[in-house]
Amino acid sequence: EIVLTQSPATLSLSPGERATLSCRASQSLTSYLNWYQQKPGQIPRLLIYDASKRATGIPGRVSGSGSGTDFTLTISELEPEDFAIYFCQHRGSFGQGTKVEIK
Amino acid sequence: QIQLVQSATEVKRPGASVKVSCKASGYDFANYAIAWVRQAPGQGLEWMGWIGAYTGNPTYGQKFQGRVTVTRDTSTDTAYMELRRLTFDDTAVYFCARDRIAMTLDYWGQGTLVAVSS
Numbered sequence: 001e002i003v004l005t006q007s008p009a010t011l012s013l014s015p016g017e018r019a020t021l022s023c024r025a026s027q028s029l030t031s032y033l034n035w036y037q038q039k040p041g042q043i044p045r046l047l048i049y050d051a052s053k054r055a056t057g058i059p060g061r062v063s064g065s066g067s068g069t070d071f072t073l074t075i076s077e078l079e080p081e082d083f084a085i086y087f088c089q090h091r092g093s094f095g096q097g098t099k100v101e102i103k
Numbered sequence: 104q105i106q107l108v109q110s111a112t113e114v115k116r117p118g119a120s121v122k123v124s125c126k127a128s129g130y131d132f133a134n135y136a137i138a139w140v141r142q143a144p145g146q147g148l149e150w151m152g153w154i155g156a157y158t159g160n161p162t163y164g165q166k167f168q169g170r171v172t173v174t175r176d177t178s179t180d181t182a183y184m185e186l187r188r189l190t191f192d193d194t195a196v197y198f199c200a201r202d203r204i205a206m207t208l209d210y211w212g213q214g215t216l217v218a219v220s221s
Contacts, residue, residue, distance in 0.1 A: 032207060044148065044198075050207070092162075094150060
């Protein structure tokens with residue numbers, strides 16, 4: 001079973017700053033590393049699929065990159081609505097999440 | 104529009120079973136897989152199981168093998184997740200989600216709270 005490890009656990013940033021979130025897999029992934037956003041009391045929302053493809057309606061400031069075992073979610077300039085928890089996922093495995101909070 | 108509507112909150116005793124439903128609309132239900140994911144209070148997302156498109160064959164997370172059953176009824180466009188031998192640790196919100204491809208979950212149900220209490 002693949003283990004996904006996200007870092008950092010918490011990212012404290014100000015609006016307008018750049019957020020860089022990491023997801024490392026315990027073995028090389030051949031496909032489909034996905035990223036989800038979840039706000040308190042809400043359902044998860046698909047942001048990025050297959051490492052770098054934006055889901056429908058996701059703004060251009062959100063991007064994904066990476067391959068093999070190392071993947072990154074980048075939010076170029078944080079908007080107030082971006083403060084949330086982010087999970088990476090590959091098939092039946094989820095990372096433990098990174099919380100992006102307002103500094 | 105695509106929607107997944109789940110059944111209401113359940114309160115169960117330890118040792119009991121729970122069955123959560125997920126009714127789909129707005130797309131061809133039989134052509135997409137459905138996954139079940141749960142989230143304990145204040146915790147992350149946990150994969151439970153998945154029922155494939157076309158064949159309807161289920162796959163289960165190791166942790167839940169033998170205790171969970173995922174089914175679907177294509178005549179009513181509804182998926183089901185049954186979890187048996189509940190313990191307090193099973194208190195969580197249970198989500199169904201559509202698998203667009205390769206377990207990429209693009210639409211989610213609103214979640215069903217299952218509370219296990221004595």
